[in-house]
Amino acid sequence: MTTPPPITAITATTADVTRLEIDGAPGTVETLRARALDSFGHFTAMQVRGSRVRGLGPHLDRLDAATRELFDQELDGERVRELIRHVLAGDGGADGATGVIADASVRVYVHAPGGTPSLMVTVRPPIELPAAMAERAQALKSVPYVRPVAHIKHLGGFGQAYHGRQARRAGYDEALLTGPDGLISEGAITNVAFFDGRDLVWPDAPHLTGITMRLLLDRLADAGLPTRLGPVRLRDLPSYRAALVTNSWGVSPVRRVDGLDLPVDDKLMAAVSEVYEAVPWDLI
Incomplete structure (x- = not known):
C-alpha cells in the first residue's frame, strides 16, 4: 500500500494572505x-463557504470569552x-483586490494595543480536504509538549509550531502533544x-476545545455514538481500534501514531462525518 503524502502538502498554496483589515480598514505600517x-x-x-460558517456562535463565544479573560472586556x-x-465584501484588501469572496479561510485576531480590543481579519484561499x-x-x-494556557487559542505558539514542523520534516502530518507519562x-x-x-x-488533559470538536460533542451521542472525555496515554493506544483528528478543515482519520499503524474505520468515519456534515451553516 502506498503511503499518502503529508496532508499539509495540499495546503502549501494557501499561505499567502489575500486580504487583511484591521478594525475594518486596510493595515498600515x-x-x-x-x-x-x-x-x-x-x-x-x-x-x-457561501458566506456561511459552521458553528459561528461557538466562534463568537470563543472570541468573547478569551477577550474577557485576557483583556477584561x-x-x-x-x-x-x-x-x-x-x-469579504472586497472594498480593498492587502493586494488591492476587490469583489466579494464567498469561500475562504478566515482568521480573526484580537489584540488590545491601546487597551481596547482591536480586531485583525485575514482572508486566505479555502482549504478542502481530499x-x-x-x-x-x-x-x-x-x-x-503541552501548550501553556491550553484552553485559549492564543498567539505566540512557538512550541507547537516547532514540533509541527519537525513532525512534517520527519514525514508525518501532525504533531501529537503529550505530557508526563505519555499523557495525550x-x-x-x-x-x-x-x-x-x-x-x-x-x-481530557489540558487542551483547546476546538470548534469542530465542540460541534461533534454536542451531537454524536444523539446520533448513537457514545462520546466521553478521559485520560489517554501513548501506551494505551494498541487497545484502541481507530482514531481521528478534527479542526476547522473538518474530520480526518488517523492511520499511524509513531510506529503504531491504526486501521481506518470506514464505519466510524462515515458516522462522524455524517454528523459533522449535518451541522448547519450560519450566515455571517
Whole structure:
C-alpha cells in the first residue's frame, strides 16, 4: 500500500494572505507594527463557504470569552460579524483586490494595543480536504509538549509550531502533544479522539476545545455514538481500534501514531462525518 503524502502538502498554496483589515480598514505600517511587536492576543480560524460558517456562535463565544479573560472586556459578536463581512465584501484588501469572496479561510485576531480590543481579519484561499478518507488519513508523531494556557487559542505558539514542523520534516502530518507519562492532550493544530469499539474518547488533559470538536460533542451521542472525555496515554493506544483528528478543515482519520499503524474505520468515519456534515451553516 502506498503511503499518502503529508496532508499539509495540499495546503502549501494557501499561505499567502489575500486580504487583511484591521478594525475594518486596510493595515498600515503603524497598525501592523503594533501587532508584529505584540504577541499577547488570541484568535479563531474558520472555513467560510457561501458566506456561511459552521458553528459561528461557538466562534463568537470563543472570541468573547478569551477577550474577557485576557483583556477584561467584552467583545460584541455583531462587531466581529460586521468586520468579517466587510473584508469579504472586497472594498480593498492587502493586494488591492476587490469583489466579494464567498469561500475562504478566515482568521480573526484580537489584540488590545491601546487597551481596547482591536480586531485583525485575514482572508486566505479555502482549504478542502481530499474526499476519500484514505487520502486524508494522517500520521501523527508524538512529542513531549503541552501548550501553556491550553484552553485559549492564543498567539505566540512557538512550541507547537516547532514540533509541527519537525513532525512534517520527519514525514508525518501532525504533531501529537503529550505530557508526563505519555499523557495525550491534543495535536499541534487539531483535536484528537480514539475509538475503543464503543466510545469515542477525547483526551481530557489540558487542551483547546476546538470548534469542530465542540460541534461533534454536542451531537454524536444523539446520533448513537457514545462520546466521553478521559485520560489517554501513548501506551494505551494498541487497545484502541481507530482514531481521528478534527479542526476547522473538518474530520480526518488517523492511520499511524509513531510506529503504531491504526486501521481506518470506514464505519466510524462515515458516522462522524455524517454528523459533522449535518451541522448547519450560519450566515455571517
